[in-house]
Each structure stands twice: as structure tokens, then as C-alpha cells.
Amino acid sequence: MSWFSRGKSPIGKIGKRIFPEGVFIKCEGCGDTIYSSDFEKDFRVCAKCGKHHVLPAYRRIELLLDEGTFEEKDENLQSTDPLKFRDTKKYRDRLKSAERASGTSEAVVCGSGKMNGWAVELCAFEFAFMGGSMGSVAGEKMVRAIERAVERKCPVVIVACSGGARMQEGTNSLMQMAKTSASLALLGEAGLPFISVLTHPTTGGVTASFAMLGDVIIAEPEALICFAGPRVIEQTIRQTLPEGFQRSEFLLDHGFLDMITPRAELKSTISSLIKHMSTAIPLENRPS
Amino acid sequence: MAESFLEFEKKIIEMEKKLEELRALGKQGDADFSSEVKKMQKKIGRLRHDTFKGLSRWEKTQMARHPARPYAYDYISEMLSDFVEIHGDRCFGDGPSIVGGFASLDDKPVLVIGQQKGRDTKEKMYRNFGMAHPEGYRKALRMMRLAEKFKTPIITLLDTPGAYPGIGAEERGQAEAIARSLIEMASFKVPIICVVIGEGGSGGALALGVGNRILMMEYAVYSVISPEGCAAILWKDQSKITEAAEALSLTSEDLLKQGLIDEVVKEPLGGAHRSPKETAHILRRVIRRHLAELTEMTPEELKVDRRAKFRQMGPFTQ
Numbered sequence: 353m354s355w356f357s358r359g360k361s362p363i364g365k366i367g368k369r370i371f372p373e374g375v376f377i378k379c380e381g382c383g384d385t386i387y388s389s390d391f392e393k394d395f396r397v398c399a400k401c402g403k404h405h406v407l408p409a410y411r412r413i414e415l416l417l418d419e420g421t422f423e424e425k426d427e428n429l430q431s432t433d434p435l436k437f438r439d440t441k442k443y444r445d446r447l448k449s450a451e452r453a454s455g456t457s458e459a460v461v462c463g464s465g466k467m468n469g470w471a472v473e474l475c476a477f478e479f480a481f482m483g484g485s486m487g488s489v490a491g492e493k494m495v496r497a498i499e500r501a502v503e504r505k506c507p508v509v510i511v512a513c514s515g516g517a518r519m520q521e522g523t524n525s526l527m528q529m530a531k532t533s534a535s536l537a538l539l540g541e542a543g544l545p546f547i548s549v550l551t552h553p554t555t556g557g558v559t560a561s562f563a564m565l566g567d568v569i570i571a572e573p574e575a576l577i578c579f580a581g582p583r584v585i586e587q588t589i590r591q592t593l594p595e596g597f598q599r600s601e602f603l604l605d606h607g608f609l610d611m612i613t614p615r616a617e618l619k620s621t622i623s624s625l626i627k628h629m630s631t632a633i634p635l636e637n638r639p640s
Numbered sequence: 641m642a643e644s645f646l647e648f649e650k651k652i653i654e655m656e657k658k659l660e661e662l663r664a665l666g667k668q669g670d671a672d673f674s675s676e677v678k679k680m681q682k683k684i685g686r687l688r689h690d691t692f693k694g695l696s697r698w699e700k701t702q703m704a705r706h707p708a709r710p711y712a713y714d715y716i717s718e719m720l721s722d723f724v725e726i727h728g729d730r731c732f733g734d735g736p737s738i739v740g741g742f743a744s745l746d747d748k749p750v751l752v753i754g755q756q757k758g759r760d761t762k763e764k765m766y767r768n769f770g771m772a773h774p775e776g777y778r779k780a781l782r783m784m785r786l787a788e789k790f791k792t793p794i795i796t797l798l799d800t801p802g803a804y805p806g807i808g809a810e811e812r813g814q815a816e817a818i819a820r821s822l823i824e825m826a827s828f829k830v831p832i833i834c835v836v837i838g839e840g841g842s843g844g845a846l847a848l849g850v851g852n853r854i855l856m857m858e859y860a861v862y863s864v865i866s867p868e869g870c871a872a873i874l875w876k877d878q879s880k881i882t883e884a885a886e887a888l889s890l891t892s893e894d895l896l897k898q899g900l901i902d903e904v905v906k907e908p909l910g911g912a913h914r915s916p917k918e919t920a921h922i923l924r925r926v927i928r929r930h931l932a933e934l935t936e937m938t939p940e941e942l943k944v945d946r947r948a949k950f951r952q953m954g955p956f957t958q
């Protein structure tokens with residue numbers, strides 16, 4: 353029996369973006385075909401080549417949290433479309449189709465849960481929601497998660513997967529960079545850990561704010577992590593970029609990551625890190 | 641008079657030239673042109689008024705980038721005295737797209753940091769067109785730490801197309817440099833006043849923009865992305881720049897309406913470049929006023945105030 357055919361998923365709303373059983377998926381790394389239930393069972397990591405495919409937010413939560421412990425928060429927050437933005441499409445329509453495509457209400461899903469017994473506030477980005485772009489709602493949800501962590505004295509884990517700040521909310525989105533970063537200062541002053549997990553892709557204003565401010569920064573293998581995207585740089589300098597530029601391994605070499613951790617080891621790595629940074633964490637938020 | 645001008649300034653400039661010619665003729669003394677001169681002056685005044693009243697957001701963006709617009713150094717020399725520039729991030733380089741140092745405002749110490757575009761070709765290259773590398777941001781942060789140590793108010797002048805998108809910048813952690821600046825600026829206990837004097841280019845500008853007061857010059861813009869970048873990505877059409885600028889609501893007036901800035905600093909009619917000195921003096925008066933308010937606050941209050949300011953940014957419903 354595959355995990356998703358269980359009567360009740362640990363999160364409840366996971367069904368929307370998983371592949372149906374009995375289909376084949378083509379690996380973006382080696383091009384091999386993978387049976388969908390194997391692909392989902394391995395949290396979208398190719399068993400053959402190790403390629404880490406983009407993971408939907410609710411599956412990320414399932415990967416990282418103990419079964420049945422996740423309590424989603426602030427999922428009712430919605431954008432007001434402050435600029436009445438319209439390009440080739442209305443922003444409002446883009447939001448609606450993003451919701452349909454992703455099965456999430458915004459680009460980040462936040463909530464409380466337990467990770468190997470440790471209470472945490474977890475924020476997981478959903479790339480299928482407008483490229484995981486950070487607008488006012490995403491910023492507010494993360495800040496609330498950070499404030500909850502300060503309030504109840506537990507760590508914050510944010511798993512980034514984002515194209516950056518959301519253009520359709522203009523400067524409001526830009527300011528979310530400062531808003532989230534400022535709120536992490538509060539967490540730091542409380543002596544509580546922030547673990548930042550960078551997954552493919554993490555770019556722009558998301559990288560240049562909370563994502564680079566982890567006490568410990570972990571990346572998944574071969575993730576694109578950058579401020580300016582490779583295309584922008586190529587257009588600016590009129591050169592093609594070297595192989596592996598701005599990938600996790602490149603960032604580790606240059607001193608901007610603590611470690612590269614495969615998806616399968618992410619939960620155990622994070623929870624053991626929390627243990628080492630847990631001085632300010634009270635008994636009730638520790639494994640019993 | 642400015643040598644370089646924008647398309648919508650052209651008519652005004654042409655008429656001003658004619659006016660000069662008329663005056664010169666008048667001085668030669670053969671005929672009396674004084675009534676023509678007066679008429680011309682009136683006409684120019686009206687044209688200037690009409691032109692600048694109705695600028696589109698894209699035209700205002702061009703004003704923000706005007707080649708003759710005063711840059712950080714121009715404001716520093718006109719607003720402040722005893723400026724002592726300091727250099728280097730103590731790590732890799734100087735990052736000359738950002739300048740700064742100690743100065744006095746009315747004989748009181750301030751620390752001033754500005755993003756500096758170049759005036760001539762050589763300086764443009766040297767300043768990398770105002771697009772900072774990580775060392776520029778790290779130098780700025782080092783300066784701000786000094787201000788914190790000596791309890792000196794900080795003034796930042798924002799004017800950049802954006803943080804530089806290049807290989808070296810990425811290798812040396814452009815994202816980390818900006819992020820670090822954001823979190824530390826949110827934690828300092830001295831007054832911080834940020835002024836967008838020209839182009840507030842996304843994260844590259846915001847990195848110096850976490851203040852107790854955020855001001856914008858009238859013809860400054862502040863945006864998550866340039867109209868050009870937005871047109872290319874969302875419209876997939878480079879020619880939709882005007883539409884993108886409209887959609888982005890990036891002018892000082894727009895940002896005041898959105899509650900993201902505290903005040904718009906009026907520029908002389910025709911823009912700051914028409915009268916850089918006067919503009920700097922106007923800004924100095926505004927900074928004085930805000931600084932007087934902020935120096936009433938305790939160090940802890942200043943930090944809390946700054947965090948609270950950013951805490952409420954960005955609307956949503958629930």
C-alpha cells in the first residue's frame with residue numbers, strides 16, 4: 353500500500369498535488385522513467401540519479417514533521433491586490449489559478465508541529481503558487497510564525513523555494529524582505545534557533561533576506577541559490593556562466609552554506625541541530 | 641542649464657534658449673524686447689507647470705534617472721559639513737558604488753552613506769553605475785556599526801538601479817550582504833533616516849533602507865523591479881515599459897499612498913537637477929525636522945520604532 357492511499361493523510365489536504373498511482377514520471381535529471389508511487393514515496397528524489405525535484409509544500413511538511421502533529425496557521429490570509437495590478441492578466445486571476453494549481457492558499461504554508469519530538473514553527477514554500485513568490489501575505493505569515501516561536505520558545509524552520517519578491521504587489525513585496533529579516537532579529541534576541549533550508553530554486557529577494565539569515569543554512573543538493581538569476585547575469589556580462597555556478601555545491605565552496613543535506617536526511621539533520629542550539633527551549637518543547 | 645535633457649524637457653529647453661537670445665539682443669540696445677521677454681517667460685512658466693504636472697510614472701522614472709540629477713556626493717557637500725569619507729569593507733574591497741563617512745549637520749555628528757552613480761564616463765565605470773557589489777554593502781554596514789558605537793545618527797541616500805548582477809558579486813554573496821544589512825539595520829539603536837534621492841532599485845536600495853524615517857524626493861522612484869525588467873518578465877515584451885511603470889506604482893506619491901514612506905520631499909519646479917543647491921537645502925530642512933523628533937527617543941525606542949514600522953508593511957485580509 354502506498355503512502356497516499358491511506359485513508360487519512362497526516363495533513364489532510366495533501367491529495368491535490370500528488371501524482372496518481374500507476375503513471376510514469378520522467379526524471380528531470382537522468383531522464384529515466386519512475387513509477388509515480390515510487391517517486392512520491394521517495395519524496396520526489398530520483399532513486400537512480402539522486403535528482404531532487406521540487407516538492408510541494410504539504411509534502412515537505414509531511415517529510416519534516418511527525419505524523420499528525422502539523423497545525424496549519426493563518427491559511428485564511430489573502431492578498432488585497434493593493435495595486436490593482438494587471439499585466440497580460442489580472443493579478444486577481446493569477447491568484448485564483450495559482451490556488452487551483454497548487455492546492456495552497458498562498459506561496460508559503462506555515463504552522464506549528466513537531467520534528468522528532470521538538471516543537472517547531474515550520475514555513476514551507478510552495479513553488480506552484482506563482483513561483484513561490486513573496487508578497488505581503490507570505491511575509492506576514494512568516495513573521496507570525498516567527499512571533500509564535502518567540503512567544504512559545506521554539507525554533508523556526510523555513511524551507512525556501514521561491515523566485516523572489518512578487519512583482520504584482522510592487523514595493524509592498526520588496527518591504528517583506530525587511531519585515532521578515534527584522535522579525536528574525538527578535539528571534540535571535542530570544543536565543544532561539546532559525547534553520548534556513550534552501551531548495552531548488554531560491555532566488556532574488558527571498559535569498560537576499562531571511563533565507564541567508566539562518567543560524568544554520570542547509571541546502572538540498574544541486575539547488576540553484578542566487579540573488580541575480582543566471583539569465584540576468586548572462587545578459588549583463590554577455591558571457592555564458594560556468595557549469596555549477598550558483599548551485600548548492602558552489603555556495604558551500606564559497607562559504608555561504610553550512611551543509612548540503614539530501615532530502616532523506618533533512619529531518620534528522622535539522623532535529624539534531626536543534627538539540628545543539630536548544631539552551632533557550634523549555635522542557636515542554638523538547639522530545640519527551 | 642543642464643546639458644542633457646529628457647524628451648519632455650526638450651521644448652522647455654528650446655524656449656529657454658530663445659529667451660536667452662532675446663535677452664542678448666535686448667542688451668545690444670537697438671530695440672526694446674522687454675515685453676517679448678516677459679511674454680516668453682510667462683509662456684515658459686506655463687509650459688513647465690503643465691509638463692511637470694502631468695508626468696506619467698515612466699516619465700517620473702526617467703526623472704529619477706536624469707543624467708544631470710544630483711547624486712549622493714552633491715547632497716553630502718551641500719547639506720553637510722566636515723565630511724570625512726572612509727573606505728573599505730575590511731574583507732575584500734572598497735565597493736565604490738557606495739560612499740560614506742562622518743559629517744556634521746548643524747555642527748552635530750552624523751554618519752552619512754550614499755549610493756553614488758558616476759557623472760562622467762570614467763566615474764560611471766568606477767562607480768559601476770551605482771550598482772554595488774557585496775563589498776559596498778559590507779562597507780556600509782561597517783560604517784553603520786561605527787555609528788552605533790559612537791551613538792551617531794545615520795543618514796542614507798538611496799540611488800541605484802539595483803545591486804550588481806555579476807559573477808564576482810554572486811561569488812562573494814550579494815544576497816548575504818543585503819540580508820545582513822537588513823537584519824542589522826533593524827537592530828541599531830541610533831536614529832536612521834533613509835532618503836530615496838533617485839532610483840530605489842529593489843533589494844539593492846532596500847539594503848540601506850531600513851530606517852525610522854523613509855523619505856522620497858518628489859521625482860524618486862522605489863520599486864521591487866525596474867519597469868524594463870517587469871515588462872520583460874510579465875509582458876514578455878520589452879516595449880511595454882510604460883505599462884509596467886504604471887502597474888508598479890513606483891513613484892513617491894504612490895508609495896506615500898501605500899503607507900510605505902513617511903514623506904515626499906518637494907523638488908523645485910522642473911526637478912532637482914534644475915536647482916541642485918536649493919534641492920539639497922530643502923532636504924536638509926526636512927532631515928533636521930525628523931532628526932529632532934528622533935533624538936527625543938531613547939535608544940531602545942528607536943529600535944522598537946523601526947521594527948514596528950516594517951512590521952505593519954504590506955496589506956492583506958483575513
Ligand SMILES: [Zn+2]
Nearest residue numbers: 379382398401
Ligand atoms: Zn534521475
